[in-house]
Structure formats: structure tokens, C-alpha cells
Amino acid sequence: MLHFMRKMIDLDEFDRRLIELVRQDNQQPARELAQKVGLSVSAVLRRLRRLREEKVIVADVAIVSPALTGSALTMHVLLRMGQSGPRRMDAFHREIRLHPEVTGAWEVTGEEDFLLRVQVGSMEEYDRFTRRALGEENGVQGFRTLITIRTAVDESASRRPLRLGR
Numbered sequence: 001m002l003h004f005m006r007k008m009i010d011l012d013e014f015d016r017r018l019i020e021l022v023r024q025d026n027q028q029p030a031r032e033l034a035q036k037v038g039l040s041v042s043a044v045l046r047r048l049r050r051l052r053e054e055k056v057i058v059a060d061v062a063i064v065s066p067a068l069t070g071s072a073l074t075m076h077v078l079l080r081m082g083q084s085g086p087r088r089m090d091a092f093h094r095e096i097r098l099h100p101e102v103t104g105a106w107e108v109t110g111e112e113d114f115l116l117r118v119q120v121g122s123m124e125e126y127d128r129f130t131r132r133a134l135g136e137e138n139g140v141q142g143f144r145t146l147i148t149i150r151t152a153v154d155e156s157a158s159r160r161p162l163r164l165g166r
Contacts, residue, residue, distance in 0.1 A: 009054055014039055018047055019056065026060045071101075071119035074151075075126060078112040079134060079143035088139050089113070095138055101129045112144075 011019075017037045021028060034044045051057045066072050081088060089107065096105050096116065104117035120126045126145075134140045 009056055011056070014043075015047060015051065015056075018044065019051065022048070022057065022060075066119050070121040073120050073122065073126065074148040075116075075118040075120070076146040076148065077114075077116040077118055077134070077143050078108075078146070079114045079116065080111065080141045081113045081139050082136065082141040083139060084113050092139055096133065099129065099133045101125070102133075 014037050018033060021033055021036060030041045030044050030048075033048075034041045037044065039047070048057070066074065081092065092114070093105075093107075096102050096114075101118050101120050102116055103119050104115075106115045107113065108115050118126065118129060120129060130143070130145075134143050
């Protein structure tokens, strides 16, 4: 069973296999999915609809090549807030969403308060982003930048099997 939002959702082996398949490629036709999991097309469509309605599948997305869209540089930014109370943190959550360069943001534990994934086309663009988004006026006390050299694993584009609890 998968625990989600205080609700237990019972996933059988067909559900697990469907999730794995659509995670790899959500554009597969239902008839192909049906053949791969051993169900009828209508059963596959019913299950996928249920998985979406119950928010097991929360989005169907396209993974876009950053190199082909002018955002070839990926930075991971660890930042520390000057004040970390609930209001300040909530305000930063709202603020950081306004910057298209930010392709991922997580509130984290430890010495830093947030981890950001930032994608830009150049160091000059990154510099403009930091001046605009990571200043004291936004509550940021300091930040460290890690520049991605090469991607070893990116689960969003992965063909690796997903481990669902059991």
C-alpha cells in the first residue's frame, strides 16, 4: 500500500506495472500498455483514470532538453534564510515560484533552508538571477552554488524502475 495524504491506496501488481510504464513514457497508447500488463484496454484506461483521480499519478509532463532550449547550465543552490519563521518561509515559497529559472525548489533540513535547481543559459544569466531573486530583500542571508558538470541520475527522465512500497 502507498500512503498518500493520510489515505491508504491499495495498489496491486497491475497498478504498479502501469505506474512504472507511464513513468517511463506516458505517451504509450492504452493498447500497448494493455499488452504489456496483460489487461484489456478498457481495464487499463479505468485504472489510469483512478490513479490520476486518487493523485497517485499527479502529473503527465514532458521532459524538455535544457541544451536545446537555451538553459544548458544547471546550478544547485543551497540557501540560508535570514529569518526562518513560517511567514518568511511561506513568502519565499511564493516568491521563488515567480522565477522561471527555478526548475525545482525544496525546503530542507540542516544548515541551509532551501535547495534550488536553477537552469540558465550562461553565467551572466545566473548572475542576474541571483541579484534579482536571492538578495536580502527576499529574506536570503546567504547561498552556495554547485554547478552541475554532468548528470549521473535524473529520476525525472529515468528508465529505472520505481520502488513502490510493499
